[in-house]
Amino acid sequence: MGLVGDKITIRGGRPLVGRIEVKGAKNLVTKAMVAALLGETPSILRDVPNISDVRIVRGLLEAHGVKVTEGDEPGSLMLDPVDVESAHYADIDAHAGSSRIPILFCGPLLHRLGEAFIPDLGGCRIGDRPIDYHLEVLRKFGAVVEKQESGIRMSAPNGLKGTKVELPYPSVGATEQVLLTAVRAEGITELKNAAIEPEIMDLINILQKMGAIITVDTDRVIRIEGVDSLQGYQHRALFDRNEAASWAAAALATDGDIFVGGAKQAEMLTFLNVFRKVGGAFDIHDDGIRFYHPGGDLKPVIIETDVHPGFMTDWQQPLVIALTHAHGVSIVHETVYEQRFGFVDALVEMGATIQIHRECLGGHPCRFGQRNFNHSAVIAGPTKLVGADIEVPDLRGGFSHLIAALTAEGTSTVSNVGIISRGYENFITKLRLLGADFDLAG
Numbered sequence: 001m002g003l004v005g006d007k008i009t010i011r012g013g014r015p016l017v018g019r020i021e022v023k024g025a026k027n028l029v030t031k032a033m034v035a036a037l038l039g040e041t042p043s044i045l046r047d048v049p050n051i052s053d054v055r056i057v058r059g060l061l062e063a064h065g066v067k068v069t070e071g072d073e074p075g076s077l078m079l080d081p082v083d084v085e086s087a088h089y090a091d092i093d094a095h096a097g098s099s100r101i102p103i104l105f106c107g108p109l110l111h112r113l114g115e116a117f118i119p120d121l122g123g124c125r126i127g128d129r130p131i132d133y134h135l136e137v138l139r140k141f142g143a144v145v146e147k148q149e150s151g152i153r154m155s156a157p158n159g160l161k162g163t164k165v166e167l168p169y170p171s172v173g174a175t176e177q178v179l180l181t182a183v184r185a186e187g188i189t190e191l192k193n194a195a196i197e198p199e200i201m202d203l204i205n206i207l208q209k210m211g212a213i214i215t216v217d218t219d220r221v222i223r224i225e226g227v228d229s230l231q232g233y234q235h236r237a238l239f240d241r242n243e244a245a246s247w248a249a250a251a252l253a254t255d256g257d258i259f260v261g262g263a264k265q266a267e268m269l270t271f272l273n274v275f276r277k278v279g280g281a282f283d284i285h286d287d288g289i290r291f292y293h294p295g296g297d298l299k300p301v302i303i304e305t306d307v308h309p310g311f312m313t314d315w316q317q318p319l320v321i322a323l324t325h326a327h328g329v330s331i332v333h334e335t336v337y338e339q340r341f342g343f344v345d346a347l348v349e350m351g352a353t354i355q356i357h358r359e360c361l362g363g364h365p366c367r368f369g370q371r372n373f374n375h376s377a378v379i380a381g382p383t384k385l386v387g388a389d390i391e392v393p394d395l396r397g398g399f400s401h402l403i404a405a406l407t408a409e410g411t412s413t414v415s416n417v418g419i420i421s422r423g424y425e426n427f428i429t430k431l432r433l434l435g436a437d438f439d440l441a442g
Helices: 026-038 052-063 089-096 101-113 132-141 172-182 198-210 241-253 266-278 313-323 340-349 395-407 417-422 427-433
Strands: 007-011 017-021 043-046 067-070 077-080 115-119 144-148 151-155 164-166 188-192 213-216 222-225 234-236 257-261 281-285 288-292 302-304 328-333 353-357 376-381 389-391 411-415 438-441
Touching: 007 395, 017 427, 026 043, 026 052, 026 077, 026 101, 026 172, 026 198, 026 241, 052 067, 052 101, 052 417, 101 115, 101 132, 101 151, 101 172, 132 144, 132 164, 132 172, 172 188, 172 198, 172 222, 198 213, 198 234, 241 257, 241 266, 241 288, 241 313, 241 395, 266 281, 266 313, 313 328, 313 340, 313 376, 313 395, 340 353, 340 389, 340 395, 389 395, 395 411, 395 417, 395 427
Parallel strands: 017 257, 043 234, 164 188, 302 328, 389 411
Antiparallel strands: 007 411, 007 438, 043 077, 067 077, 115 151, 144 151, 188 222, 213 222, 257 288, 281 288, 328 376, 353 376
């Protein structure tokens, strides 16, 4: 992470005030880097954040012979895939240990090399993310999948052919897999119940720039007409709406005032509505959005996470900290990841009144309702948080713990903060810019 040690000691109670900038979305940039494998000429990607997930993908690309160099402006990368080659297992494993993105390399590598290999996959422990469905999709395209002790090897002896895929749930990862595989598969691919998140649409923009033929219908059906070859792209990545929402939640929870440079209204429409209902205020500017606590009591809300255009699962964890200050009872029903409330134990230790339930609370039944998962939270407020020693469980939960420590009375020590650098560029520097009172522990 570039920090001395893996802990941060925070003295809470200060409002966060100032301006920070957000760059390209983690959930787009890493996939755009993989897409460069499909081109026969170099690609240029701009607004790339300096986060560990980007460094992992860069290492994986370089292990496969892609030349990655700094571009003509800060935060830009040139990716030259001309000399793509098979990577040694040890090199892949060295880079991929903490990331699930290697599964998305498979389609492009099968097109370029006729084979692909992935080791065991990691990632945040927030729910079931099996790769079996990815493998099933690749088999539909014609890939031969062989499970080995060290991982999974794939080949395409007859090339990849277009197919029909219907997702049981509009999964972002599965949609990305189909897109990255179908664009050069022979024939037409039809994907039903696809994810249509802004990051997915921006990936489609990139693939179209490369020469792909992709149509998106209003009923979540995406059709891809395979082409023989693709060229490199030049693209400025969509801003990271998850990071923007996290800093917005930090402004609200700390009674602060944060201008998030680079944030845009359209991609945050649903978040902005809920932010206003809770009692937060925002001003839309051409170069970003100002988020602030306007004074007065925060209000309880009922939130149900959902796929786009619903309320994102990544938004609920940071906002929960603000809801502990709301006057009344709030309900958060998580319908995307079944184990997203692992971060709540630390909040309860800090004084929050939060109960977790197996039932679908707040409205509509969801796919987790009959599976015995703790996926609904009831938050009673207002409560004062007090400092504690806590450990980061996952990316968004970790940032939520930072917010909790910043709002709490007294001192908190947050450990395992390296996870946060997976998706938040220079978050330590940004905390300093916003006036947080903290020390890095060696």
